[in-house]
Amino acid sequence: MSTETIRTTYREAVRAAICDALDRDRRVFLMGEDVGRYGGCYAVSKGLYDQYGPERIRDTPLSECGFTGAGIGAAMGGMRPIVEIMTVNFSLLALDQIVNNAATIRHMSGGQFHVPLVIRMASGAGKQLAAQHSHSLEGWYGHVPGIKVIAPATLEDARGMLWSALEDPDPVILFEHVMLYNREGELTADAGPVPITGAAVRRAGTDLSLITYGGCLFKTLDAAEELAADGIAAEVIDLRCLRPLDDATVMASVRKSHRAVIIDEGWCTGSLAGEVSARIMEQAFWELDAPVGRVCSAEVPIPYPKHLEDEALPQVRDIVAAARAALGR
Amino acid sequence: MSTETIRTTYREAVRAAICDALDRDRRVFLMGEDVGRYGGCYAVSKGLYDQYGPERIRDTPLSECGFTGAGIGAAMGGMRPIVEIMTVNFSLLALDQIVNNAATIRHMSGGQFHVPLVIRMASGAGKQLAAQHSHSLEGWYGHVPGIKVIAPATLEDARGMLWSALEDPDPVILFEHVMLYNREGELTADAGPVPITGAAVRRAGTDLSLITYGGCLFKTLDAAEELAADGIAAEVIDLRCLRPLDDATVMASVRKSHRAVIIDEGWCTGSLAGEVSARIMEQAFWELDAPVGRVCSAEVPIPYPKHLEDEALPQVRDIVAAARAALGR
Amino acid sequence: MSEPPSEYHVSTAAKPHFNRAHALHLLRQMLRIRSFEERCAELYTEEKIRGFLHLYSGEEAIAVGVMQALKPEDAVVATYREHGHALARGIAMDTLMAEMYGKREGVSRGRGGSMHVFDAERRFYGGNAIVGGGMPLAVGLALADKMQGHARVTACFFGEGAAAEGAFHESLNLAELWQLPVLFVCENNLYAMGTALARSESETDISRKAACYRIPAMALDGMDVIAIEAAAHAAVAEIRAGGGPRFLECRSYRFRAHSMFDAQLYRDKAEVEAWKKKCPLLRFRHWLEEAGILSMDETGRIEAEIDAELDAAIAFAEAGTWEPVADLARDVYTEDR
Amino acid sequence: MSEPPSEYHVSTAAKPHFNRAHALHLLRQMLRIRSFEERCAELYTEEKIRGFLHLYSGEEAIAVGVMQALKPEDAVVATYREHGHALARGIAMDTLMAEMYGKREGVSRGRGGSMHVFDAERRFYGGNAIVGGGMPLAVGLALADKMQGHARVTACFFGEGAAAEGAFHESLNLAELWQLPVLFVCENNLYAMGTALARSESETDISRKAACYRIPAMALDGMDVIAIEAAAHAAVAEIRAGGGPRFLECRSYRFRAHSMFDAQLYRDKAEVEAWKKKCPLLRFRHWLEEAGILSMDETGRIEAEIDAELDAAIAFAEAGTWEPVADLARDVYTEDR
Numbered sequence A, B: 001m002s003t004e005t006i007r008t009t010y011r012e013a014v015r016a017a018i019c020d021a022l023d024r025d026r027r028v029f030l031m032g033e034d035v036g037r038y039g040g041c042y043a044v045s046k047g048l049y050d051q052y053g054p055e056r057i058r059d060t061p062l063s064e065c066g067f068t069g070a071g072i073g074a075a076m077g078g079m080r081p082i083v084e085i086m087t088v089n090f091s092l093l094a095l096d097q098i099v100n101n102a103a104t105i106r107h108m109s110g111g112q113f114h115v116p117l118v119i120r121m122a123s124g125a126g127k128q129l130a131a132q133h134s135h136s137l138e139g140w141y142g143h144v145p146g147i148k149v150i151a152p153a154t155l156e157d158a159r160g161m162l163w164s165a166l167e168d169p170d171p172v173i174l175f176e177h178v179m180l181y182n183r184e185g186e187l188t189a190d191a192g193p194v195p196i197t198g199a200a201v202r203r204a205g206t207d208l209s210l211i212t213y214g215g216c217l218f219k220t221l222d223a224a225e226e227l228a229a230d231g232i233a234a235e236v237i238d239l240r241c242l243r244p245l246d247d248a249t250v251m252a253s254v255r256k257s258h259r260a261v262i263i264d265e266g267w268c269t270g271s272l273a274g275e276v277s278a279r280i281m282e283q284a285f286w287e288l289d290a291p292v293g294r295v296c297s298a299e300v301p302i303p304y305p306k307h308l309e310d311e312a313l314p315q316v317r318d319i320v321a322a323a324r325a326a327l328g329r
Numbered sequence C, D: 001m002s003e004p005p006s007e008y009h010v011s012t013a014a015k016p017h018f019n020r021a022h023a024l025h026l027l028r029q030m031l032r033i034r035s036f037e038e039r040c041a042e043l044y045t046e047e048k049i050r051g052f053l054h055l056y057s058g059e060e061a062i063a064v065g066v067m068q069a070l071k072p073e074d075a076v077v078a079t080y081r082e083h084g085h086a087l088a089r090g091i092a093m094d095t096l097m098a099e100m101y102g103k104r105e106g107v108s109r110g111r112g113g114s115m116h117v118f119d120a121e122r123r124f125y126g127g128n129a130i131v132g133g134g135m136p137l138a139v140g141l142a143l144a145d146k147m148q149g150h151a152r153v154t155a156c157f158f159g160e161g162a163a164a165e166g167a168f169h170e171s172l173n174l175a176e177l178w179q180l181p182v183l184f185v186c187e188n189n190l191y192a193m194g195t196a197l198a199r200s201e202s203e204t205d206i207s208r209k210a211a212c213y214r215i216p217a218m219a220l221d222g223m224d225v226i227a228i229e230a231a232a233h234a235a236v237a238e239i240r241a242g243g244g245p246r247f248l249e250c251r252s253y254r255f256r257a258h259s260m261f262d263a264q265l266y267r268d269k270a271e272v273e274a275w276k277k278k279c280p281l282l283r284f285r286h287w288l289e290e291a292g293i294l295s296m297d298e299t300g301r302i303e304a305e306i307d308a309e310l311d312a313a314i315a316f317a318e319a320g321t322w323e324p325v326a327d328l329a330r331d332v333y334t335e336d337r
């Protein structure tokens, strides 16, 4: 592997991943609202329409149920569609197709059919888009057997997980947090596929485990930095594969640190964070020196004004406070 | 309160509750697919069409998004609709309306509007209806701020919670587990409203807490009986109000028993059971003598054959086993 | 029912070559379905079949007529009332019956039961228990065919009740917008469970609904297998020629209750009896007999053969095995194989 | 664009009494909207307004024309491009601007911002950021009115892009099936974000879509405030008389980008310029001036008044306060008040 790096953004990394997939496999195409001529709501697919044409960069009408279902059908029919649902908020309109068709067909057909489909969606809050445009529903999708769920947070993962998802014979839901698109950084020029099977330890530490994913990763790393300044060595785990969850990595960390806090932008009740906490309870209870904490969003529809949105979402100070609470200091 | 009782079924108790509401308040009406001339998919509203007429027992086309949204609008317009979504499986088609409108309007309008709506739906598995007709999504709904979620399991609650839900100024989702409709029992003749605010202790015990709701309540009570035969005194808590959760009742029980198992027909990952476990972790960790266990459905689309369906769902033997595991015997 | 359909597209030229063997084939197929369904009703009472069971009796002409126009490489998307489609598509009666029983030898390994018949070999993409839920899938299958340059057609069956769903609307628009090879077949049996068409649709002429997406549409007598076959042939020829989707509304009736739980409070016995007089089997059989194509004896012989086939299917299902519970989680994901 | 609409329903008898005061009212309303929108664009650049901001410039004639037909007891359901509807409905510019800022003095307490303007007093049921999401609500509001015996109308605005959503289909069917008092107003500005109508609809004549639910529908020049007002009056009169829903398609154009993030790669500058020549304000103003109803001076005076109103609104918003974070969870449920 080369060590030459290029400066790039998360958005560009996703775009490169899409191009790569389109180049590698004729069966791959991108379909969704305004992915083509408009260039994508978050400009992810900008330029691709000119490069690949209207068949492979396929604009759809406003019909989330229809085109998501069509993606499922096309996948069963031999294609490898990337369906873009503009944001997770609109995916509620396609949920029946995802839960009742994509997730079930393999099992209920006795293994005759499978659905090699990737559904990408932007998720999360932070852009003052208010109550109907700020959902974090990764945890919901993570509840459904038959689908896989991933949430790349780093440039490497944004660049590398899409291809693995497309190679997976089963439907994969891929979340891109809206606050990540503009993140800049260095990426090795020949960055390759990243498997969609496990969590990643983003920072090693022994005093406590901070477990997170997606949009909260960098807040959590910032919190770890702040804690380090105070002599607290936090380990930061990026779950990144939300279904199936990588229990081994989580438990290994907890067995070492004996304390954990989970950071998740979802509303607290019924969150993915709750699931991780329950699993630690089940698998590492005797290792715990303190209850596992959660830092989640306030249980309110996310409001428009910045100060209220900030208050509603997990912030670095909340993570630091929860970490201290877990450590009793 | 009279002690005279009548023999009735869960189905009849729900029907009586609906009649009662229709009689008490001219603004109440029932709307949904086949609630009228057909008499309801599960015969809940049988006879009501003749009694109350087509305006108040309103058959709808197959348009879950449309008529659920219309229920929200009608509630804002001064009515008190009971929307019946035939089963939770089809509610995915209405989820956008529920999550993006019903749950948000009060908050995002700054308190100007509210949505006094009740949505009833049949839920759960056990009738060999296979992968698309066996969902248990109470936990999903429980995740959403702005709505309330209830799951009456007993005749008293089926009879009494609907009225409280209708009196609530905010949207309430009411789940009726399909395996409960035929349950028979005694109900006091003048059974009245049941508040939708708290859990109920269905059986007192000190050795461990079995926490459940809805369709699993009677399996759990059977398990408690079996455990009792072995000298284990299990306390059985029926959550019945799934949002907001009644933490006080749960923690009081755990503080007494120091051990808990949660029984939930939802798929384990991301289940309501996980949330309850996480809360016990947060609020009663130091009281625990053993990790909190979960008995949930296997993480598979529910298959059609009886033996596989049984295997997929929580059974009495699973509950007993989990209880023993929690007790270390 | 409402006015005549807005557009007619059957070109008589496209009418299939009609001969005695073909006539007997059609009759046999319809009889097979009817017998299968009636036997399923009995088996349900005997609790051999469980769950929801939706029977196709009365609507046989639709599945049988339409399937004649399909080639093996074409695809089929059906509903939860799909035994007729499955049999007409060539799924063997024994594996179908084993599926009704939930046996491992069933066409979906017993996992699906009555509402979820799947068969990869025959490109039979299910049984779907969500009303309208199969329609976007059909659009996608057709999209895949078009993108891959296959001259294949996807036939998509659904009831008139499904026409009220958003999925219907979105699917028809996509299919026409992208000129996809879908044959939409609306089985208008006048009721969605207990809801009569006029109480679910402001426009009760479903074929006109299709026309407003600019999809050429046609309303047919759903009790006339020959008319349906002819129309399907014509429509499929146009689709295969790249003409985009076509829509057939077949006006029919279900002779039985919606499912085995239905007391049928919503319709008159007299109405049912009147429709039973239009039975597609009786009608076709009389016609064949009157035309001298079929003798009473032959009908008897065919019926006897079907009875034997059905007995064998039941024996097959009875002899079938239960999937071991250890395999419950198999095929949730591909890796689990 | 496609052929002329299939059904016309404006009765000239229903045309509103037209006088000078009313003409000036219409002009002023349109100008207020335009000025508000253009100032919002600036405020967005200054980062006073955040989130998504969708401007109504070019489409003023629709909101202003339709609102003339509504009484205070009627209801309005709008979209995320709803500043125009809000102003035309009588929501004060200052509380609207405070909402843009997210201030507590905003009409939705600052909680909603640009996409979620609500006003109970004016029965303004929002701003909805889910395309098509308001349509079922409008059906329900109308249902409530009908069941309560109110002769009220609910006006429901949506873009032509929404016509592809299932919610559109389900809502129109319900409204006509139940004969509900809804005025559906399609603001056809030819694009849904970057998607031109012909790439989202197989039938590009939206008014014909409505007709296929049997809803009387009409296509209008969306740049002609008088034509819209007249059509709205006629339609509302028919609705109020119990005639069920009506549908107006107003063919218009948005002069600005979809939102503030839109580079407009999907349309030609020339196309935009051509449409700007049809500007509803310019057109109406010229007509008034030519007819001698309005002098240049008067226009100047009105504009100055509006500028003052806007300055005051901005001052009001600037002076507004932030809701305390302690109140974040207020109004999630009623009990939390």
Ligand SMILES: Cc1ncc(C[n+]2csc(CCOP(=O)(O)OP(=O)(O)O)c2C)c(N)n1
Binding pocket: B033, B062, B064, B086, B090, B093, C081, C129, C130, C131, C132, C158, C159, C160, C161, C162, C163, C187, C189, C191, C192, C193, C258
């Ligand atoms: C989305 C959805 N809503 C409701 C149901 C329950 N349901 C099953 S069949 C049916 C009626 C469908 O009628 P139609 O489409 O006319 O088909 P038919 O049964 O007459 O063949 C209903 C309401 C369902 N399966 N899916």
Ligand SMILES: Cc1ncc(C[n+]2csc(CCOP(=O)(O)OP(=O)(O)O)c2C)c(N)n1
Binding pocket: A033, A062, A064, A086, A090, A093, D081, D129, D130, D131, D132, D158, D159, D160, D161, D162, D163, D187, D189, D191, D192, D193, D258
């Ligand atoms: C269900 C849904 N899908 C996608 C979006 C993103 N989106 C916002 S506005 C818009 C275009 C809507 O076009 P149209 O209905 O014509 O209204 P216009 O913006 O032209 O006024 C899209 C795709 C959304 N808000 N809701």
Ligand SMILES: [Mg+2]
Binding pocket: C159, C160, C161, C187, C188, C189, C190, C191, C192, C193
């Ligand atoms: Mg039907």
Ligand SMILES: [Mg+2]
Binding pocket: D159, D160, D161, D187, D188, D189, D190, D191, D192, D193
């Ligand atoms: Mg538009």
